[in-house]
Amino acid sequence: MSFTKKDRNVRVNKGSNFPLDPSADTEAAFATIIADALRRDFGNTPAHVKHIARLTGANLRTVGNWVSARNGPSGASLVVLMRHSDEVTIAVLELSARLGLWRAMSETKSRKELYRAVSEFMKYIPKQ
Template identity: 70%
Template sequence: MSFSNKDRKIHAKDGNNFPVDPSADTEATFAVIIADALRRDFGSTPAHVKHIARLTGANMRTVGNWLSAKNGPNGSSLVVLMRHSDEVTMAVLKLSEREDLQRAVSERKILKELRCVLIAALKYLPLD
C-alpha cells in the first residue's frame, strides 16, 4: 500500500519512543502548552470542540488532537485562536519569552475590567 501526498505523516503509537532532539522537544512543549490554554479557556467537551472547530475552520478530529496535545495548531489556526482566547495569547507570549508584552496585556486587561467596574459604580453616586 502506498500513501498519497495528501496523507498525513504517520505518528508513532503510544509506547514507541524516538530519540528526542531539541526541535522535537520544542514542538511537544508547544502542543502541551497550547492544549492547556485551550482547555482552560474553552474546556474539552464535545460542544467546545465543535465551537473551536467552527472558529478555526479545522476538523473536529484535528481540534481533538490539539486538546490532547498530540499536535499543535498551524499558524493560521493559532492566529484565529489568539484572536478569541486570552489564554492562548498569553501562552504564545510565554513560549516566545516576551514577558514585557505579557505584562502589557495583563495590565490592559486589568484596566479594562477596572474601567467597567467604575462605570457601573458611577450609576450609584449622587450628582452633588
C-alpha cells in the first residue's frame, strides 16, 4: 500500500524549529552528573551496584540505570546517596549552585579534625 500524493505533502517548512523541552536537557545532565559521582565514589562493578542497591533499598536494575546515566535517582534515594557519598553531595550542591556550602562545611570539619589531632598529640608530649 502506498501513500497518496496528499499524504506525502506533510513536511516541515524550512526554517521552522521545534521548541526544545528545557527540562529534558536538565534531567539528562542530572543523570550524567550523578552517574559520574557514583562511579567516582563507588566504582562501576556489579558488586558496587549491589552495594548501592543495599544502601538505598532500590532495585538492582534501577541502580544500574543510575550508574549508566539512563535515569537519575528520585528524591528519597538521592538523600540516602548523599548521606553515604561525598561525591554525590558535592555534585548535588554544584548542580544547585551551592558549592560554597560544601566549602564552608569542609573547612569547619578540617578545623575540628586538626584540633582533635593536636589535642591527641599533646597527650604524648612530656610536661616540663
